[in-house]
Amino acid sequence: MVPDFAVVVAGLLFGSFLNVCISRLPRHESIVSPRSRCPHCLTPVRSLDNIPVLSFLVLRGRCRSCRASIGWRYPAVELVMPALWLLCWLRFGATIEAGAMGVLCFLLLGLAVMDAETMHLPDAFTLPGILLGVLYAACRSGLRGLGLAILWALAAGSLIVFIRWVYRKLRGREGMGLGDAKLLAMIAAWLGPWQTLLAFFLAVVAGALFGLARMRRMEARLPLGAFLCMASLYVIFFGQATIDWYLGFFR
Secondary structure (H helix, E strand, O other), rough: OOOHHHHHHHHHHHHHHHHHHHHHHHHHHOOOOOOOOOOOOOOOOHHHHHHOOOOHOOOOEEOOOOOOOOHHHHHHHHHHHHHHHHHHHHHHHHOOHHHHHHHHHHHHHHHHHHHHOOOOOOHHHHHHHHHHHHHHHHHHHHHHHHHHHHHHHHHHHHHHHHHHHHHHHHOOOOOOOOHHHHHHHHHHHHHHHHHHHHHHHHHHHHHHHHHHHOOHHHHOOOOOOHHHHHHHHHHHHHHHHHHHHHHHHHH
């Protein structure tokens, strides 16, 4: 019970920090300074008003100074982050894999929200994410794992670049950003080829269904990165079981 509680508390704190990253990195602002402030009146947030989830409930979702509404994204991220970390703890136990997947969950959740809100996938998350994925592979399988992780990352990134090139040739405009290529490279470095392909397939299907649902609103652009991140979160916990279920049809 104590480890579970510690994981949840840590998740709440890192969820609060993740909100800072989500708010500032797409605008190329520092995540260190200035301190947290209301985006409407720019009044610094007091320490007692910066407690994850609890402060939002006490303030009833409004800034103490100007009474402007605080977006529901803040408590949502603060709740989802510890939920993901608790799942990592329950799924992988007290292992290096649990910690590594916790880091990946942090990166994926942040990138999913940033892409959904701004259509931007900051290099400050994707590039360190690729490096960390490669290092994790090296820790698990030595030089062979290091080489394979680099290979899978390059192959995954190249796949998006190729699709982007074909789309531009056929349609005469950009269809994907390079941020999507870096994101898929990051996912491949962490999860390997088969689980990455599963995540890509699920993201494309989900994105297509979401796009069809929005056709009446004439909103052409879709945050593919957000779908890739959400699909990868699914794959972390259920990817191998899904692959085994699918392969069972051919046995």
